[in-house]
Amino acid sequence: MDSSSPPPSPSPAPSGSRGASNATQRWSILRRALLARSSSARAQEGISSDHQIKDGTNNISRKASRGFNLIECHSLPISQLAKSFGNSLNGNENDFGQKDVYVCYKLPCRDSSKLDLVYRKEDSLELNDIEASNKYNIDTTGLVCCWPSEEVLAYYCINHSDMFRSKKVLELGSGYGLAGLVIAASTNADEVVISDGNPQVAGYIQKNISINTETFGETKVKSMILHWDKEQASEILNTFDIIVASDCTFFKQFHEGLAGTVKSLLKHSATSQAIFLSPKRGDSLDKFLGIIKENGLRCELIENYDPTVWNLHKKYVAGEDRTWPNYDKEHCYPLLVRISYFSEF
Incomplete structure (x- = not known):
């Protein structure tokens, strides 16, 4: 995800627990990685320091939950990708490495469409990935996994494909x-642009687009490196009918850039809208909604937007379903935010 994605632990843990210890260690590693290090400091630290940090990351569980499991999927070795697609990869199988895993999604659509995605394996995050986040002012969470809110957003889009x-x-x-990719595969959108601020993540997006080209029909699909804190290219200003995002409101320091990006790229139309799915995460979501309003946009917050997701949420909260033991509604349940221009636009 982009620079406002959540830190790598979607569920809080009680004080003194292993979860809290992991979170402390996680941020300690992140801090050390982001500190600017001179060439002399690097020489003094040598390989042993980097190895120590890498060992620390390998001991951290970076995804504390299973998610809502709304879309059936299964993982396969990356070597299976070439076997499944034969010559259709045109030699691009060499772009995939030992850190990658092939995940096949079966979409709950009438035509039983499927998507094949390439992810990084869990526990494959390295120090150079974190250092890259400092260079581009973005984070590394997009390399970690598919986060629960992203799956909920995909599921919501399938169930509202007509829009x-x-x-x-x-x-x-x-x-x-x-x-x-779900929007491109299961709706009749004219064009879908899939963006992230992390160049490494954008590379994976393009690979996943290439793998699934035949699934998109007439829909045009492309990837884009897009930073929220930069002025956007003139050719894309106010051109998008719909903007979607999931779990992108965690870091408050990026709220202004994110709100400004929505305002600058959303089409000036009574029917254009942005759809965000984000947990409350303390006061972070409320703060973002305030900045959205300051930018002259209106927003609607919806708690119960899908019966299947809502029923799962209630079972997790009540303890009736214990498959998500650390479930906390403030940090795990994504609320739906609908953003649009005021009526004069």
Whole structure:
């Protein structure tokens, strides 16, 4: 995801627990990686320091939950990708490495469409990945996994496919791009642009687009490196009918850039809208909604937007379903935010 994706632990843990210890260690590693280090400091630290940090990351569980499991999927070795696609990869199988895993999604659509995505394996995050985040002012969470809110967004888009018909759609902070790819595969959108601020993540998005080209029909699909804190290219200003994003409101320091990006890229139309799915995460979501309003946009917050997701949420909260033991509604349940221009636009 982009620079406002959540830190790598979607569920809080009680004080003194292993979860809290992991979180402390995680941020300690991140801090050390982001500190600017001179060439002399690097020489003094040598390989042993980097190895120590890498060992620390390998001991951290970076995804504390299973998610809502709304879309059936299974993982296969990356070597299976070439076997499954034969000559259709045109030699691009060499672009995939030992850190990658092939995940096949079966979409709950009438035509039983499927998507094949390439992810990084869990526990494959390295120090150079974190250092790259400092260089580009982005984070590494897009390399970690498909986060629960992204799956919920994809599921929501499948169930509301008509709204995308003949539309130009943008996904912000997409990570591996599941929601954007689902829109391209299961709706009749005219164009889908899947974006992230991390160049490494954008590379994976493009690979996943290439793998699934035959699934998109007439829909045009492309990837884009898009930073929220930079002025956007003139050719994309106010051109998107629908903007979607998931779990992109965690870091408050990026709220202004994210809100400004939505305002600058959303089409000036009474029917254009942005759809965000984000947990409350303390006061972070409320703060973002305030900045959205300051930018002259209106927003609607919806708690119960899908009966299947809502029923799962209630079972997790009540303890009736214990498959998500650390479930906490403030940090795990994504609320739906609908953003649009005021009526004069």
